[in-house]
Amino acid sequence: xxDLRLYMLQRITALLMAxxxxxxxxxxxxxxxxxxxxxxxxxxxxxxLIWFLFYGTFIIAAAIHSAIGLRTIAFExxxxxxxxxxxxxxxxxxxxxxxxxxxxxAVTYA
Amino acid sequence: MSSNTIAVTVHRGSxxxxxxxxxxxxxxxxxxxxxxxxxxxxxxxADPTLSYRFACRVGMCGSCAMMxxxxxxxxxxxxxxxVLLDNTVEIAPLRNLPVIKDLAVDMDPFxxxxxxAEGVHHTAVTRDDPIREIDTSGxxxxxxxxGIECINCSVCxxxxxxxxxxxxxxxxxxxQRAWTLLNDTKDDGREKILAAVSGKGGCxxxxxxxxxTVYCPNELDxxxxxxGLKRETMKQFFGGRKSTATKQGQGDA
Amino acid sequence: xxxxxxxxxxxxxxxxxxxxxxxxxxxxxxxxxxPVHFWVLSMAITNPQGLxxxxxxxxxxxxxxxxxGLVFLLAVHMFGGLRVMALEWxxxxxxxxxxxxxxxxxxxxxxxxxxxxxx
Numbered sequence: 001x002x003d004l005r006l007y008m009l010q011r012i013t014a015l016l017m018a019x020x021x022x023x024x025x026x027x028x029x030x031x032x033x034x035x036x037x038x039x040x041x042x043x044x045x046x047x048x049l050i051w052f053l054f055y056g057t058f059i060i061a062a063a064i065h066s067a068i069g070l071r072t073i074a075f076e077x078x079x080x081x082x083x084x085x086x087x088x089x090x091x092x093x094x095x096x097x098x099x100x101x102x103x104x105x106a107v108t109y110a
Numbered sequence: 111m112s113s114n115t116i117a118v119t120v121h122r123g124s125x126x127x128x129x130x131x132x133x134x135x136x137x138x139x140x141x142x143x144x145x146x147x148x149x150x151x152x153x154x155x156a157d158p159t160l161s162y163r164f165a166c167r168v169g170m171c172g173s174c175a176m177m178x179x180x181x182x183x184x185x186x187x188x189x190x191x192x193v194l195l196d197n198t199v200e201i202a203p204l205r206n207l208p209v210i211k212d213l214a215v216d217m218d219p220f221x222x223x224x225x226x227a228e229g230v231h232h233t234a235v236t237r238d239d240p241i242r243e244i245d246t247s248g249x250x251x252x253x254x255x256x257g258i259e260c261i262n263c264s265v266c267x268x269x270x271x272x273x274x275x276x277x278x279x280x281x282x283x284x285x286q287r288a289w290t291l292l293n294d295t296k297d298d299g300r301e302k303i304l305a306a307v308s309g310k311g312g313c314x315x316x317x318x319x320x321x322x323t324v325y326c327p328n329e330l331d332x333x334x335x336x337x338g339l340k341r342e343t344m345k346q347f348f349g350g351r352k353s354t355a356t357k358q359g360q361g362d363a
Numbered sequence: 364x365x366x367x368x369x370x371x372x373x374x375x376x377x378x379x380x381x382x383x384x385x386x387x388x389x390x391x392x393x394x395x396x397x398p399v400h401f402w403v404l405s406m407a408i409t410n411p412q413g414l415x416x417x418x419x420x421x422x423x424x425x426x427x428x429x430x431x432g433l434v435f436l437l438a439v440h441m442f443g444g445l446r447v448m449a450l451e452w453x454x455x456x457x458x459x460x461x462x463x464x465x466x467x468x469x470x471x472x473x474x475x476x477x478x479x480x481x482x
Contacts (some may be wrong), residue, residue, distance in 0.1 A: 003314060004314055008344070018444070038414045040444050062397065096397055099398050103401040319379055337452075
């Protein structure tokens with residue numbers, strides 16, 4: 001039960017994330033060379049405005065995109081509907097945003 | 111004689127229970143036998159109480175669609191030899207519609223959605239106005255010409271998993287009708303149609319899984335028609351008076 | 364009604380439906396993985412030693428395989444999504460789009476595998 005607004009939001013966040021996902025995949029391949037460590041990750045990201053904006057945008061888009069996607073699945077496969085469905089979507093989006101924001105903060109400015 | 115008979119398992123519904131009960135019939139095999147012939151043989155020679163629906167028997171009326179081995183098909187144009195698995199076949203009422211009795215489903219939800227998608231004629235001219243010219247070679251007209259071949263058989267509606275999971279969803283046939291009218295120079299319902307297909311049960315629910323297009327017996331392409339609606343509603347979303355102007359431009363041409 | 368379920372399954376055996384279910388399941392799994400991913404990264408402030416212990420695990424084969432799975436899910440969901448948007452928005456024929464999606468997905472995986480082996 002997607003209306004036009006949710007559909008547009010889902011597509012816009014998708015388009016926004018496409019290049020971010022590509023960069024993320026490249027970083028993953030690059031970063032796992034010789035194993036991962038906290039120091040290595042922080043060395044790359046700590047205090048960096050660019051990575052803060054990159055991951056900040058990423059988690060906002062991902063939270064919205066996941067919330068709308070899970071909403072559709074909850075409706076079609078589980079049968080959740082009405083106000084409960086909206087609450088579910090908002091809860092998913094907000095939870096992912098808060099957890100994501102905390103993680104971005106942890107690896108950049110904390 | 112067993113090789114000359116087909117084991118036909120019929121899934122029979124009733125108005126009172128959601129469960130279908132199965133019954134298997136041995137039906138004599140003939141050359142050039144359709145699925146509808148097989149069902150008719152059962153009704154005429156084995157169980158006169160078997161309810162099913164058909165009319166024209168030549169693929170025009172769209173009333174004989176059933177699930178045949180899990181696939182929605184027009185039974186009058188489906189040769190039994192094409193669908194037999196080890197000389198057996200399973201026939202069930204169309205999916206996604208309430209069963210009235212045996213193989214006959216209630217088509218009301220299907221046609222109600224047809225109307226809900228604004229699949230009705232929107233006229234702006236009277237008998238005193240001149241008849242609008244149709245540019246038969248135009249892209250718009252070709253889209254409309256394809257869509258009007260729909261026979262309302264509900265095969266696409268039965269094939270679609272989104273319809274199965276979403277009671278509000280208008281479904282492929284109704285949305286394709288909306289797309290057809292949107293492309294028809296003689297129809298003036300653009301605003302109404304776009305509003306109807308942008309709502310809760312509208313075209314944006316479609317996940318492009320393509321079962322409508324794969325199973326349409328007339329080889330129409332509802333999935334692409336729905337994609338067309340998505341594009342038009344998006345143009346409108348981005349403040350497009352432009353698309354309206356294009357349609358009128360085509361009408362004048 | 365096992366027989367009826369078997370029958371229903373048949374109506375889905377075509378590439379577009381498989382692409383749809385792949386996109387949905389990969390998206391669902393990614394959404395379920397995200398909270399874990401975020402929580403582990405947050406350990407950089409809450410529990411740096413714990414994070415290092417977890418990151419050491421990434422050297423094991425099992426975790427490497429899980430990582431490969433996640434890369435696969437992410438890539439397949441992204442290309443599946445681009446495929447959907449191409450299908451909806453671009454006036455190409457269906458077979459052209461399927462071909463393009465297939466070619467880009469396959470070449471991407473070959474490139475990724477090559478890259479993973481090279482490093």
